Amino acid sequence: MGSDPRLVKHPIGVFDSGIGGLSVLRALRAELPFEDFVYVADSGHAPYGERDDAHVIERSRAITRHLLTQHHIKALVIACNTATAVAIHLLRAEHPTLPIIGVEPALKPAVAHSQTRRIGVMTTRGTLGSAKFRTLVESLAGQADFVCQPCDGLADAIEHEDTTKIIALCAYYTGAMGQFGIKNGQIDTLVLGCTHYPFASEHLTKLVGPDVQLIDNGEPVARQTRRRLQTLAPTGTPGQCVLLTTGEREAVQRAAQRWLALDCPVELLLV
Numbered sequence: 546m547g548s549d550p551r552l553v554k555h556p557i558g559v560f561d562s563g564i565g566g567l568s569v570l571r572a573l574r575a576e577l578p579f580e581d582f583v584y585v586a587d588s589g590h591a592p593y594g595e596r597d598d599a600h601v602i603e604r605s606r607a608i609t610r611h612l613l614t615q616h617h618i619k620a621l622v623i624a625c626n627t628a629t630a631v632a633i634h635l636l637r638a639e640h641p642t643l644p645i646i647g648v649e650p651a652l653k654p655a656v657a658h659s660q661t662r663r664i665g666v667m668t669t670r671g672t673l674g675s676a677k678f679r680t681l682v683e684s685l686a687g688q689a690d691f692v693c694q695p696c697d698g699l700a701d702a703i704e705h706e707d708t709t710k711i712i713a714l715c716a717y718y719t720g721a722m723g724q725f726g727i728k729n730g731q732i733d734t735l736v737l738g739c740t741h742y743p744f745a746s747e748h749l750t751k752l753v754g755p756d757v758q759l760i761d762n763g764e765p766v767a768r769q770t771r772r773r774l775q776t777l778a779p780t781g782t783p784g785q786c787v788l789l790t791t792g793e794r795e796a797v798q799r800a801a802q803r804w805l806a807l808d809c810p811v812e813l814l815l816v
């Protein structure tokens with residue numbers, strides 16, 4: 546006999562090309578402490594940001610299908626700017642009853658914060674070249690100057706915990722963007738437009754200085770997810786997390802421990 550569906554606690558699915566989406570999962574767990582989450586790190590098929598759209602779309606579809614059929618998720622958070630940019634409209638059309646929340650570079654919060662009206666934006670090449678990103682920038686025309694920088698290799702270096710490379714790439718890319726600071730003409734706000742980049746915040750702050758505000762979208766996405774949920778988990782029992790990866794399990798386990806103080810085994814996913 547099957548269990549009463551009204552009593553089953555359905556988890557929220559979350560995915561990214563790798564460990565980057567853990568920065569969003571951290572915000573989700575803080576906002577929704579009683580919800581269960583199933584997180585997929587698609588590290589075996591990363592990086593998304595330097596691959597063609599067809600690859601990202603195919604991976605997004607396969608992961609969504611798996612989360613729906615095997616985990617019966619009640620909502621999906623695409624914790625990846627690149628996958629959101631190229632696949633969210635397709636996933637929404639294919640799963641019209643599933644609440645799907647995406648993440649996009651935090652340009653609007655950056656406009657609200659910036660005094661110099663000069664805003665740096667670090668993203669993957671895939672996000673930067675997408676129609677969705679272009680529309681976002683155009684919607685804010687005249688409100689600020691955006692200095693957009695594709696950051697090839699940075700998500701991958703973060704994924705592989707290669708600190709030397711992370712520091713070198715952050716130095717190179719911030720150097721290419723121009724002067725940071727709070728004086729006229731300087732970049733006073735830096736958007737981390739890839740969910741991996743918050744894990745390089747410490748290095749970025751050293752490079753751009755403490756006056757420059759780094760902005761990501763983890764917390765707004767978590768609040769938006771709460772608003773979109775049709776049913777909330779009952780309060781009382783803390784939510785559980787299941788972590789899955791198509792890549793190296795130990796790397797995801799280490800990242801979850803380091804960034805979320807989350808100690809749970811990581812299962813290998815073959816999709």
Ligand code: DGL
Pocket residue numbers: 561562563565566591592593594595624625626627628669672700701738739740741
């Ligand atoms: N973390 C992803 C994003 O927000 C992509 C990183 C990658 O795989 O290139 O875009």
